[in-house]
Amino acid sequence: MNRVVKAIDRFGRAKFIIAAFLFILLMIAPIYGVSRVSTINDVVLRFAMNGVLVLSMVPMIQSGCGLNFGIPLGLISGLLAEAIIMEYNWTGAAGFIAAMALGALIGAILGIFYGYLLNRIKGDEMVIATYVGYAIIYFMNMMWLGLPFKNPASVQGYAGEGLRVTISLDKYWSHVFDRWPSFQGEGLVLNIPEVVNGQQTVQNLRIPVGTILLFLLFCLLIWLFFRSKTGTAMTAVGSNADYARAAGININRMRQLSVVMSTSLAAVGMVIYGQSYGFAQYYTAPQFFMFPTVAAILLGGAVLTKATISNVLWGAFLFQAVLTMTPSIINSAIELDISEVIRMVVTNGLIVIALTRKVRKNG
Amino acid sequence: MPLLEIKNVSKDFDGNVVLKNISFVLDEGKVLGLCGENGAGKSTLMNILFGMDVIHETGGFQGEVILDGESVSFKTPVEALNAGIGMVHQEFSLIPGFTAAENILLNREITKNNIVSSVLRSEKLKTVDMPAVFESAQQSIDALGIKLPAESVVSELPVGYKQFIEIAREINKDNVKLLILDEPTAVLTESEAETLLHSIRSIAARGISIIFISHRLREVIEACDQVIVMRDGLIVADYPTDEIGEHPIGKIASWMTGRTVGESVADEARDLTKEKKIILSVKNLWVDMPGESVENATFDVYEGEIFGIAGLAGQGKLGIPNGIMGIYPSTGEVIFNGEPHELNNPRKAQQNGFAFVSEDRRGVGLLLDEPISWNICFNAMQIQGLGIKKYLGIPFRHEPTMNEVADKYIDELQIRCTGPQQKVSNLSGGNQQKICLAKAFCMEPKILLVSEPTRGIDVGAKELVLDALRRYNKERGTTIVIVSSELEELRSIADRIAVVTEGMVFDILPPSTKSAYFGLLMSGEKIEGEVI
Amino acid sequence: MVKKFDAKSFLRSMLVPILFLIVISFAIPLSGFTSSHLIKEVMTRLARDSFLAVALIIPILAGMGINFAISLGAMSAQIGVIMSQNWLIGEKIGGIGGLLVAALIALPIAIGLGYFAGSVMNKARGREMITSMILAFLVTGFYQFFVLFICGKVIPITNKEILLSRGYGIRNTIRLETAGAFDDLLMVKVKVPGLMRPIEFPFFTYILIALACIFVIWFKRTKLGQDFRSVGQSQRVANSAGLHVDQIRVQSVMISTVLAMFGQLIFLQSIGTMNVYSGTDQTSLFAAAAILVGGASVAKATIPNIFIGVALFHTMFIVMPNAGKALTGNPAIGEYFRSFISYGVVTLALVMHAWSRAKARDDERKRLRRDKTDAAEAAKKASAENTP
Incomplete structure (x- = not known):
């Protein structure tokens, strides 16, 4: 018994409880006429879509800048890159890769300024990041309206200017990586027979192979980075800044680098999200990524000062599973639509728990 | 009575x-x-x-x-x-933004009734009678014989006055x-x-x-x-x-x-000042370390010796190594090995062959949440590339090498642990201190600055730590500067001992000097001919 | 208490209000509003929003920064309004009576939520502001669960006007039976020479706000208020002087939550309708932005900050869409701009506070060094004199 408890503790209690809960939900799904296969299909798709966004939290947490509530900075970089690439009518995989690269570049430039700011307000990073995030969203709202985009696919039809709220990426790069390896058709689709509501059906399980591989590639890169000399120094800065300073590390530069990395990754993550979702969402949409992304990595087991790639993978998976499975299964089970409530409580509850946990104070 | x-x-x-x-x-x-x-x-x-x-x-x-x-x-x-009983502590417990009077009567404010407080019979809701507070505080201040208006805001006063306000607070209690x-x-x-x-x-x-x-x-x-x-x-x-x-x-x-009786002096205190050259020369060093500031310290250290620095708490002995290493802002002239040494640059100091064991073990000395191997190798890795392997020209951490290095020191210094992957926060104070030493040793420094190496560790571990330092000095000829508040410890290990008082090096003596004389020096007295 | 007037620090604290004044002085002519319309609007907004801003003062006094969890008080008020409209259906107790019943229902909820918020914030020392913010989101989740499911499923809702047609849950927007109860009680009309129409303002609501301000001023002067200030300045010193720091911090959040509850009631009766689900989302943002625009900081806020701030901030809020439209031909730009300004001004205030704190730490160190140096110089001189 004791050994079981220990094993659970090593895995992480919150993670275990949520995983067990989700497993039970999946088991009872057929009772309420919910298809298991399509549920899994949704979870896998969202996991691939959101993965890099969750990953973008890692560098800043590791360098001691805390949870990056300022993620909108990266998101708008990605969105801006998408709009620019569309303006030049680059389509397909080339357009997608160009959008990622441009997004990363814009993110890096913004990250330099953002990192400079965060270095001057040590200790208040999180609350200021949140407001910077909100402020930049509304600033960009004006830009989306005012910037001289001309592509008819992306500007508002009646006025001929100002980006649309939602731009369809169908003609550009929607699902290009989802459909990999073939790059056309439907990609990898498994047909799985399942009994739903007493009917024998065949359910599609679509595996976005390319997007998952892309996500894993970024995970690998970040993992490698944290095994490099610089990555080691960055970890030390987050673990104990005074120690790192005494060892001759330039703390501010490490922190700034982490902010640049996080913001660039968030930009890339946004472009990948658009690719999988099929649409680029402008205006207030980035708001809806701030807290869920932070909550996801916390659910994966990260704390305010430490995050690993395994936290990212578990977090992206479990959090998206909570978001997809609870509406479909719980709503059918209790016949109440409480998905929105669950989303709010889980997301913000996880963050409040993380904030109230004791952090070791050095010095 | x-x-x-x-x-x-x-x-x-x-x-x-x-x-x-x-x-x-x-x-x-x-x-x-x-x-x-x-x-x-x-x-x-x-x-x-x-x-x-x-x-x-x-x-x-x-x-x-x-x-x-x-x-x-x-x-x-x-x-x-x-x-x-009233107590005035060494560190100030004053609220900087408050006036002297508000501080003196903190949580003992003189109050008077108002409508609400008389209806509710609540002590807490009574109005604070500020004029009465000022008057009472002024009386206490005057009783101390200093000129200070009770309305002065504490943050705008010189340090000295804060002490008086603290005392006034205590005597204000009737x-x-x-x-x-x-x-x-x-x-x-x-x-x-x-x-x-x-x-x-x-x-x-x-x-x-x-x-x-x-x-x-x-x-x-x-x-x-x-x-x-x-x-x-x-x-x-x-x-x-x-x-x-x-x-x-x-x-x-x-x-x-x-x-x-039985004064334990280093058995073999050496005098290297004649035969060896000066390796470290410190002139007019000022270090801005809170509570341990150094004000105009000057001394020389000879190659291969163990140089002790003694002094009472708050006199600035800790500031010396911290300043030389660039942990706290400092000014002055430091010459190392004949070359001018750059202050305020920890990286440069370590590149030039300095290593430092900090007195603030948990604050500056260790990465408590990381494994032993990290703690031992980190500085050597960042400065000298120990445990680094390059792939495609990019330097990566090579864990097997790090574990090997850690194992070597775990063995050598008898660090009790489950292995190089154990987290440092789980170790005892003595073993943590040994890791700090290992961290410095593995940089293979030309000069090692050690600050309070035995603070807060038990007696057995103390001897091990001191032995390790002696051995390292003997085997490699590494110069060691050791700062300690325990005089006996310094006398048992050092070749010469400097006494630091009020931020300055007051005198440098051989360890065989009578401890009473050290005591006298530390309390800021230097009286020729005083009989001891 | 006698502090020298420091022009530099005064100017620094007035930097944001002055910047704001410049922005709106350009925007007002562009908006094309008549001055009588503008004055009337601002007077209404002052009555509507000031009380909520007052709620922020006490936690600032206790050193907890801006309490972004005042939305908890606002939610309590909304529950109070829903319940009073439900239970008082058919009763003829009038608008004021209805609001009092709502306040009575909301009071214990606000006290309880305030206690909860304060306790959570105590566990997140040094991160109070971000915690209070996320806490508000978290409690919004529970609040929505309450109004969407508990109302009608567990608590019987007899008033069909506020009930969703499906039989449980409260409607998205409900009309207040008590609309304007305070405002209309004593509407004063003042004729100002040079303006076409007389200016109306809700005098009774102003009296309520004045009472809140008097409460705050009185409170600051009590022993308890002094305790709050002590804790706000230094938890360590306050603790060693025997003050119960944790308890005081919780109390400050409770008072703030209760004041916010009253503030939301005033706000709702002034608007006349209630946005059940999203009505509390922006409460803390607008209140915080207002006092910060008024020259308050995260560590210091006064009554004048509130009125200057609410007036400036809401003037900006009123004129910006029109000004934006006049300038760019697109009303949406103005709306985005005012949201950007709201968030931006809070960001700016937070950054300035963090900066000045770092600077204060630095100054303190420098001063320490200077004192020490002076002392050393004096000692040297003294010893030089002593040696013949």
């Missing part, structure tokens, strides 16, 4: 006896000077008097404390306060009978200290007894009616000041350091 009587008080922390059968009497309106080296048991005695948590959390104390004819044993500082002053003159200028001594006399004249703890023996003699000297948990001397006799300062110093 005795106000305070201490009867046979003993105290141990987990079997480690720090007070042995202490007894003394303090009369009403008298000033008692309490002297003793660091670790003599002064603070434990004061903690008992003041009912600090640390005492009853560790099983209370034996013996009896009688205050005003009543046997007392305070469970909390608040109880002690209510019984009329029930105060006993006032404990812990090193009150440490931050004062000479003239301020003079004023303070006058204040102490005038407070005593009002019938308040005072315990005055100070390392400045001259002040003790000047201000006190009675002097008690503690050493190793015992009272070794208890005299009325005028009965001490000739050369009182020298006598007190020799009582403080004691050890007339």
Whole structure:
């Protein structure tokens, strides 16, 4: 018994409880006429879509800048890159890769300024990041309206200017990586027979192979980075800044680098999200990524000062599973639509728990 | 009439006896000077008097404390306060944004009724009577004989005044009978200290007894009616000041350091000043380290020697290595190996062959949440590329090499752990300290600065740590600068010992010098011909 | 208490209000509003929003920064309004009576939520502001669960006007039976020469706000208020002086939550309709932005900050869409701009506070060094004089 408890503790209690809960939900799904296969299909798709966004939290947490509530900075970089690439009518995989690269570049430039700011307000990073995030969203709202985009696919039809709220990426790069390896058709689709509501059906399980591989590639890169000399120094800065300073590390530069990395990754993550979702969402949409992304990595087991790639993978998976499975299964089970409530409580509850946990104070 | 009587008080922390059968009497309106080296048991005695948590959390104390004819044993500082004991600590407990008056009457504000408070009969909702607060505070300030308006905001006052405000706060309490002053003159200028001594006399004249703890023996003699000297948990001397006799300062110093028999001096203290060259030359070093600032320190260290730095807490001995290593901002001229050494640059210092073991083990010395191998190798990795392997030109961490290095030191220094992957936070203080040493050793430095290497670790580990330093010095000829508040430890390891007082190197002596003379120097006295 | 007037620090604290004044002085002419319309609007907004801003003062006094969890008080008020409209259906107790019943229902909820918020914030020392913000989101989740499911499923809702047609849950927007109860009680009309129409303002609501301000001023002068200030300045020193720091911090959040509850009631009766689900989302943002625009900081806020701030901030809020439209031909730009300004001004204030704190730490160190140096110089001089 004791050994079981220990094993659970090593895995992480919150993670275990949520995983067990989700497993039970999946088991009872057929009772309420919910298809298991399509549920899994949704979870896998969202996991691939959101993965890099969750990953973008890692560098800043590791360098001691805390949870990056300022993620909108990266998101708008990605969105801006998408709009620019569309303006030049680059389509397909080339357009997608160009959008990622441009997004990363814009993110890096913004990250330099953002990192400079965060270095001057040590200790208040999180609350200021949140407001910077909100402020930049509304600033960009004006830009989306005012910037001289001309592509008819992306500007508002009646006025001929100002980006649309939602731009369809169908003609550009929607699902290009989802459909990999073939790059056309439907990609990898498994047909799985399942009994739903007493009917024998065949359910599609679509595996976005390319997007998952892309996500894993970024995970690998970040993992490698944290095994490099610089990555080691960055970890030390987050673990104990005074120690790192005494060892001759330039703390501010490490922190700034982490902010640049996080913001660039968030930009890339946004472009990948658009690719999988099929649409680029402008205006207030980035708001809806701030807290869920932070909550996801916390659910994966990260704390305010430490995050690993395994936290990212578990977090992206479990959090998206909570978001997809609870509406479909719980709503059918209790016949109440409480998905929105669950989303709010889980997301913000996880963050409040993380904030109230004791952090070791050095010095 | 005795106000305070201490009867046979003993105290141990987990079997480690720090007070042995202490007894003394303090009369009403008298000033008692309490002297003793660091670790003599002064603070434990004061903690008992003041009912600090640390005492009853560790099983209370034996013996009896009688205050005003009543046997007392305070469970909390608040109880002690209510019984009329006031204490002025070394660190200031003042609110910077408040006026002197608000600080003096903090949580004891004079209030008057208003409509709401009289209806609700609530003490907390009464109005604070600010004019009355100012008046009361001004009276207390005036009683100290200094000129200071009670309306002054504390943050705008010089440091010296803060001490007076603290004392004014204590004497403002109308029930105060006993006032404990812990090193009150440490931050004062000479003239301020003079004023303070006058204040102490005038407070005593009002019938308040005072315990005055100070390392400045001259002040003790000047201000006190009675002097008690503690050493190793015992009272070794208890005299009325005028009965001490000739050369009182020298006598007190020799009582403080004691050890007339069996003085353990380094068996083989070497004098390398003739045969070796100067490896480190420090001139006019100023270091801005809070609480340990260095003001104009000058000294030379010779190649291959173990150079000890002694001094009392707050005098700046810790600031010296911290300043040279660039941990705290510093100015001055430092020459290392004939080359000018760049200050305020920890990286450069380490690249040039310096290594540092910090006194702040948990704060600066260790990555508590990381494994042992990281802690040992980190500096050497970042500075010299130890445990680094390049792939495609990018330097990566090579864990097997790091583990190998860690294993070597775990073995060599007998670090008790489950292996190089164990997290450092789970280790004991002694083993953590060994990791700090290993971290410095594995940089293979030309000069090693070690600050308080045995602070807070048990006796067995202390010897291991000191042995490791001796061995390293002998085997490799590495120059070591060791800073410690334990004089005996320095005398057992160092070839020469510098005494730091008020931020300056006061004198450099061979370890065979009598400890009483060291004691004298540390208390800022240097009297030629004083008989010890 | 006698502090020298420091022109530099005064100017620094007035930097944001002055910047704001410049922005709106350009925007007002562009908006094309008549001055009588503008004054009337601002007077209404002052009555509507000031009380909520007052709620922020006490936690600032206690050193907890801006309490972004005042939305908890607002939610309590909304529950109070829903319940009073439900239970008082058919009763003829009038608008004021209805609001009092709502307040009575909301009071215990606000006290409870305030206690909860304060306790959570105590566990997140040094991160109070971000915690209070996320806490508000978290409690919004529970609040929505309450109004969407508990109302109608567990608590019977007899008033069909506020009930969703499906039989449980409260409608998205409900009309207040008590609309304007305070405002209309004593509407004063003042004729100002040079303006076409007389200016109306809700005098009774102003009296309520004045009472809140008097409460705050009185409170600051009590022993308890002094305790709050002590804790706000230094938890360590306050603790060693025997003050119960944790308890005081919780009390400050409780008072703030209760004041916010009253503030939301005033706000709702002034608007007349209630946005059940999203009505509390922006409460703390607008209140915080207002006092910060008024020159308050995270560590210091006064009554004048509130009125200057609410007036400036809401003037900006009123004129910006029109000004934006006049300038760019697109009303949306103005709306985005005012949201950007709201968030931006809070960001700016937070950054300035963090900066000045770092600077204060630095100054303190420098001063320490200077004192020490002076002392050393004096000692040297003294010893030089002593040696013949």
